[in-house]
Amino acid sequence: MLQSKKFTVTTLVVYLLLTLGALVVLYPFAYMVMNSFKFGPEILNSPTHLPSVLTLTGYQGVIQNLDILLLFKNSLILAISIAFLNTFLSAMAGYAVAKIPFPGRKPIFAFMLATMMIPGVLFLIPTYVMMYRLGWVGHFYALIIPSAVSIYNIFLIRQFVMGIPDEQIEAARLDGANDFNIFISIILPLTRPVLATVAILSFIGSWNDFLGPLLYLNNPSTWTVQLGLYQFQSSIPGEHIQELWASMTMITVPLVLVYFLLQDQFIKAFANVSFK
Amino acid sequence: MGTSILPLKQTPDLASTHTGPNLRVRMRRGFWGYLFISPWILLYAVFGMYPLLLSFYLTFFTYSFVRPDDYVFVGIGNWVQGILDPLFWQSIFNILYNQTIFIALTNIIGLGTALLLYKVVHAGRIFRTIYFMPVITSVVVLMAIGNYLTSPTGPIQATLVQWGILSGPIFWKFDQWLPMPVIAVLNSWKWFGISTVVYLAGLFAIDTQYYEAAAIDGATGWQQFWSITFPSLQPQIFFLLVVNVINGLQMFTEVFTLGYDVYGGPQHQALTPVLYLYAQAFDKSNIGYASVLGLLLAGLIAILTLFQFRFLNKEQA
Numbered sequence: 001m002l003q004s005k006k007f008t009v010t011t012l013v014v015y016l017l018l019t020l021g022a023l024v025v026l027y028p029f030a031y032m033v034m035n036s037f038k039f040g041p042e043i044l045n046s047p048t049h050l051p052s053v054l055t056l057t058g059y060q061g062v063i064q065n066l067d068i069l070l071l072f073k074n075s076l077i078l079a080i081s082i083a084f085l086n087t088f089l090s091a092m093a094g095y096a097v098a099k100i101p102f103p104g105r106k107p108i109f110a111f112m113l114a115t116m117m118i119p120g121v122l123f124l125i126p127t128y129v130m131m132y133r134l135g136w137v138g139h140f141y142a143l144i145i146p147s148a149v150s151i152y153n154i155f156l157i158r159q160f161v162m163g164i165p166d167e168q169i170e171a172a173r174l175d176g177a178n179d180f181n182i183f184i185s186i187i188l189p190l191t192r193p194v195l196a197t198v199a200i201l202s203f204i205g206s207w208n209d210f211l212g213p214l215l216y217l218n219n220p221s222t223w224t225v226q227l228g229l230y231q232f233q234s235s236i237p238g239e240h241i242q243e244l245w246a247s248m249t250m251i252t253v254p255l256v257l258v259y260f261l262l263q264d265q266f267i268k269a270f271a272n273v274s275f276k
Numbered sequence: 277m278g279t280s281i282l283p284l285k286q287t288p289d290l291a292s293t294h295t296g297p298n299l300r301v302r303m304r305r306g307f308w309g310y311l312f313i314s315p316w317i318l319l320y321a322v323f324g325m326y327p328l329l330l331s332f333y334l335t336f337f338t339y340s341f342v343r344p345d346d347y348v349f350v351g352i353g354n355w356v357q358g359i360l361d362p363l364f365w366q367s368i369f370n371i372l373y374n375q376t377i378f379i380a381l382t383n384i385i386g387l388g389t390a391l392l393l394y395k396v397v398h399a400g401r402i403f404r405t406i407y408f409m410p411v412i413t414s415v416v417v418l419m420a421i422g423n424y425l426t427s428p429t430g431p432i433q434a435t436l437v438q439w440g441i442l443s444g445p446i447f448w449k450f451d452q453w454l455p456m457p458v459i460a461v462l463n464s465w466k467w468f469g470i471s472t473v474v475y476l477a478g479l480f481a482i483d484t485q486y487y488e489a490a491a492i493d494g495a496t497g498w499q500q501f502w503s504i505t506f507p508s509l510q511p512q513i514f515f516l517l518v519v520n521v522i523n524g525l526q527m528f529t530e531v532f533t534l535g536y537d538v539y540g541g542p543q544h545q546a547l548t549p550v551l552y553l554y555a556q557a558f559d560k561s562n563i564g565y566a567s568v569l570g571l572l573l574a575g576l577i578a579i580l581t582l583f584q585f586r587f588l589n590k591e592q593a
Contacts, residue, residue: 014395022406028421048431092312102309121526121550122574125557125566126327146323149316179308208414210529226416230533233420248417259412263405270411271470273477
């Protein structure tokens with residue numbers, strides 16, 4: 001009797017703390033959405049209150065001043081190209097290092113793993129120098145090509161492919177399939193869960209990237225959503241305040257909606273863990 | 277319960293399939309193998325190996341985009357300048373100051389939240405989903421919101437003043453000591469979801485029999501935490517520390533989008549190593565020197581990572 005009462009009090013406290021945490025996490029998002037529907041002076045004078053009048057002037061301003069559709073288009077071109085190329089090429093390499101016996105596979109894979117340890121900051125300057133000399137600065141492919149395949153994703157896919165029984169691959173081979181057929185018709189369908197992880201990581205990585213576009217996309221017609229937002233932010237304080245909150249909401253809401261649809265895949269991709 | 281937490285610890289068991297097929301079949305398979313990894317090899321040679329060598333080479337020259345003819349060999353001059361540069365060391369100090377607070381906060385909040393979620397039977401998934409939301413949101417957006425929330429006229433300071441915790445509004449961005457802790461707090465708000473989920477997976481992997489046995493022996497919840505839970509979470513703690521140090525020391529977007537100049541403000545209070553590297557490369561157009569700064573920072577990250585592998589990775593030691 002006493003035991004069960006103590007249990008309910010503890011449970012109540014746990015739920016209270018979790019709810020408090022959820023409010024702390026959600027408040028900034030609510031603050032953003034709330035302010036995006038206010039007139040400029042109201043944002044400055046009473047930022048924490050609910051809007052007295054709902055207005056869409058912020059959103060109208062974004063569409064008029066910022067060419068938000070172009071920003072979305074640029075961001076999508078980059079993120080989709082990178083997600084597609086990276087998933088496909090990393091899957092090919094992941095299959096090769098997991099299942100195809102070729103001379104030198106072991107040292108090559110060990111070398112790949114070693115390169116994972118090199119921090120990205122080392123590549124920042126020399127890659128820029130290289131792109132500058134190649135004349136690639138200002139073009140999307142300066143961001144797409146270097147991100148077309150990545151060792152971290154190769155590794156994730158390899159771990160998954162290792163779990164596919166050799167017999168299944170051998171059986172296809174006896175039926176006359178070569179490794180490319182096997183890759184397309186057996187490996188790709190069976191590795192769908194890990195491919196989703198890799199695609200999400202690549203897509204969000206590119207969508208949220210700021211430094212890459214800042215370095216390479218110097219022409220406003222190539223700006224991404226993140227760069228466009230930054231331009232609003234760095235203009236005169238308070239001047240474009242309605243547009244700032246509206247554009248942040250427009251950038252964040254689609255992503256959050258996709259996240260809610262695919263939440264388990266997202267969490268798995270970012271934390272590299274899965275739950276039953 | 278799949279927990280593939282430590283990617284580097286797997287043993288490559290590749291020593292199979294050396295039996296059977298004749299040489300021609302083996303060669304044909306070898307062809308496909310090389311073809312399938314060739315994109316990585318090609319791209320890594322061009323965008324990995326070559327830039328690394330170029331970076332090292334450039335450290336011995338003064339080189340600038342603005343004055344391409346001004347390409348002078350200076351020997352180890354850039355290296356000496358880098359090692360003696362007080363601004364570089366201030367940026368290192370700043371980022372270590374920031375990361376100490378950030379790592380402590382994300383891990384404590386993450387572990388605390390995971391312990392709470394572990395106890396919950398209902399609605400755990402909803403909380404998990406909410407806590408993970410900031411992780412997928414862009415740094416640019418979150419720093420902009422954080423900037424307004426923490427500004428002298430924003431709601432957080434207004435509340436703290438109302439409660440008497442602050443005597444008046446604080447312009448923290450221009451303080452000598454406050455930017456790094458405030459950014460650490462904003463960042464732990466953004467990233468604690470990852471620690472939560474990683475620790476939660478670790479908690480679920482602990483055999484509940486240990487707790488039952490401990491409860492029979494009369495161990496309190498606190499004792500159970502320190503003797504069962506905490507030691508069992510060593511792999512997760514190790515993983516999070518390694519990832520945090522490698523990523524955290526390369527912070528750039530946070531300080532850049534908060535509106536600091538490329539030198540981190542008048543007192544360099546928000547100068548991070550990558551921001552300083554960016555300033556040298558794109559403000560001073562001092563490419564050779566920026567390359568030195570990149571290599572010095574990478575060296576520091578390597579030393580810290582090796583140190584963690586040596587002293588914290590109990591499973592491998």
